[in-house]
Amino acid sequence: MEMLVALAIGILTATGTFLTLRGRTFPVVLGLTLLAYACNLFIFSSGRLVVDGAAVLNQDLPIPDPLPQALVLTAIVIGFAMTAFAVILSMRARADLGNDHVDGTEKRDDQNGEQR
């Protein structure tokens, strides 16, 4: 269980970081989304993992920490809003600047679609 969650967070973070460092806005936005997912899973697991815990208060079963669940809800909502903003901004940048590079200028020598 721990290994599975740790691997999921690790892979999401690694992929997200890689994509965030790309040169075009689309992969960058995707990377940020993956990073946000990794964050959410990470916060969720910061209250320690409990298997078969009580969903609502119950005296016989172990009770999972409710605070990270509240935190992750906030983080998800904020993450959605920010991603939506980043997507719209990227589209605006594509329209205003005429290309989808993050720094707004397309280099002459990467016309074959390769990122710098």
Place this chain on the structure above:
Amino acid sequence: MNHLPILPVLIPMLTGILLLLPPIRTTLTRQRLFALVAAGLNLLVALALINQSTSGEIAVYALGDWQPPYGIVLVADRLSSLMLLLTSLLLFAGLLYASSGQDEAGRYFYPLMMFQALGINGAFLTGDIFNLFVFFEILLIASYSLLMHGGGKHKTRAAVHYVLLNLVGSAIFLFALGVLYGAIGSLNMADMALRVRELSGAELQLAKVGGLLLLVVFGLKAAMLPLQFWLPRTYATAAGPIVALFAILTKVGVYCLLRVHGMIFGDYAGEISDIIQPWLWGTAVLTIAIGAIGVLSSPSLKRLAGHLVIVSVGTLLSALAINTPASISAGLYYAAHSTLAGAALFLVAELISEQRGGALDMIVRSRPVAQPVAIGITFFITALALIGMPPFSGFIGKLMVMQSAESITQMGWTWSTLLIATLFALIAFSRAGSTIFWRTKGKNTDEVAGSSTKLAAIWLLLLAAPLMSLFAGPIVDFTAATAAQLDQLAQTPQILLNGGGQ
């Protein structure tokens, strides 16, 4: 229960919402009046909080009466009140400046400014570290939209960088919060400060990782080297009144370093006390150096102002690095001065660029501004204050920071970098001023409209320069008491859990 501490959050929030609704939204005049009245109210509340905090009282406001450490608290101590006063001054001056025409350039200017103020005020007040994240996001999403106010290619390009960088910053903030909650088991700052002293083993290391991750997040907000590259371009492209309010954003970063790292990872944190101190010296000195070089190489006034913001952040970081009550007190005085004078410079640059046609605020030979005398005098005083020449507040601020250095090594680093940065600023301002006001060609016979309101807004901020040196005594007493209070809070965070008190 004393409801004063919640007002700086409630006023901008309600105003922002009301500004979006029909009776007020329909005409620009109503929006202007309503927003200015609300900003004035906000200023009065900040003054009332300052007045309340001078007695040494720390107002702890438990939202919904859920007691700490489980509920979210707002804490209004001396430091928070001081920062709130600065924010409300900037907000009022920014709105006043924009009310003579610039608010027409884009939609939703006033609501967005209010939401921005809501985020900043909340970040200064909150005593809960996750709540700090939430307020950060509020101020960020408002600043993203404000940055685009007016539109244009340059703004879009700068906004892409700013937004993407800050989204990564928010992700790191969340990771840091996850690590800290996992290791410490609390999110209330005072409770965290108490619990961190008893950590050991793996959890101690985790808390250390979390603390250093937070340094990266706050460093990005504060524009600390090597996270400062976004600042000059972003600030140079945005509209003047908006950047004037942004002038406090870098101070939000420094404030968080002082609050979070000073209290949770500060002098009394047991095994992980002062974890950021080894990092601060190098970054402080290099931030001043890179800012000073930027000041010399600035092609336009707004870029110059942006690089000066970086220099002032470096100066504040060196005050934090010295880390004595005297240096913190000096840093707070300098922070107040540099925020107000820096915001004034952004407004002056905006006014100059409005009156010079195509040359904007570029430091090139061009036609003169329409009101050379009034703007010239304003620019001259702003420049003197920012360079740090007597008799204005910059001189006293820099002097106090330099005096607070204790050992020879500290003196060597702070004195040399600060004095060289001052010289560079003097050179850059002399060049900019003489080019813009004296090396002119042709005549400017344009009609200028509404520039008296704009000058009034600038002078509202600029009056702080002579006043802060005239009343330096009482102000320094206040900042010294603030530094002492911060030290007391770091030593005995229980005060905040027991509801403040004397």
